[in-house]
Amino acid sequence: MENVQIIGLSRQIALQRQMDVVANNIANINTTGFKAEALLFEEYKMPVARNNSFSGNDQIISYTQDWATIHDFSAGAIVQTGNPLDVALQGNGFLTVQTGDSERYTRNGELKIDDTGLLVTNSGYPVLSEGGQIRFSPSETEITIDANGNIYTNEGSKGRLKIVSFESPQDLTIEGGNLYAGINPQQDLNSKISQGSLERSNVSGVAEMAEMIRVNRAYQSLAQLQKTQAELRQKAIQKLGSLQA
Numbered sequence: 001m002e003n004v005q006i007i008g009l010s011r012q013i014a015l016q017r018q019m020d021v022v023a024n025n026i027a028n029i030n031t032t033g034f035k036a037e038a039l040l041f042e043e044y045k046m047p048v049a050r051n052n053s054f055s056g057n058d059q060i061i062s063y064t065q066d067w068a069t070i071h072d073f074s075a076g077a078i079v080q081t082g083n084p085l086d087v088a089l090q091g092n093g094f095l096t097v098q099t100g101d102s103e104r105y106t107r108n109g110e111l112k113i114d115d116t117g118l119l120v121t122n123s124g125y126p127v128l129s130e131g132g133q134i135r136f137s138p139s140e141t142e143i144t145i146d147a148n149g150n151i152y153t154n155e156g157s158k159g160r161l162k163i164v165s166f167e168s169p170q171d172l173t174i175e176g177g178n179l180y181a182g183i184n185p186q187q188d189l190n191s192k193i194s195q196g197s198l199e200r201s202n203v204s205g206v207a208e209m210a211e212m213i214r215v216n217r218a219y220q221s222l223a224q225l226q227k228t229q230a231e232l233r234q235k236a237i238q239k240l241g242s243l244q245a
Helices: 003-027 205-242
Strands: 037-046 061-071 078-080 087-090 094-099 102-106 111-113 119-121 150-153 156-160 163-165 173-175 179-181 192-195 197-199
Touching: 003 037, 003 205, 087 094, 094 179
Parallel strands: 087 197
Antiparallel strands: 037 061, 078 197, 087 192, 094 102, 094 163, 102 179, 111 119, 150 156, 173 179
């Protein structure tokens, strides 16, 4: 395969993966606490090919390589819901939830109380305090969550929400259900809680739609280039094949 086609194909593969990221952002534009993602690219130089019959040095071929996916942890808009179990985090902190034997982290503060009185996320994962799971009895009312994450009812204190942050948030890996996995979480005393509010997704619908159009046009342009190159090669073969020795 010719170098032009290989280079073009590498770029098309990268654009396809970029389109997947953009599509995921758009799909989660209304997901509470969702953080947009972006794809980073780098130049990959191919120094492997060698041909000793050439007098000069081999020409290094540059390919497009998707290097990493990064998270945009900028704050989303805070909207008032009036639901006392909804909480919005202001700062770099994450709520801690329990998934099986592991802890995961989220910015989605859309909480509820399940049939057993357990405080859970809208996906059913138990929300943790610094002392463990948070359970309410049927007689407990007037649930209040202050700015530091302390939970109170008419019967007294229920503990403090386990809010953590990370030295390098980009090292977090995203999982299903708007959850993140990470190592070495640190207690976060700087983030503040806004009760009765939710943090919206920080995805910009206009920006993502514009990016989708740009990626689509770039992919189509490369496809046309590949087609033109193939036609030129076919014509050259036909031309050379028609020449008489």
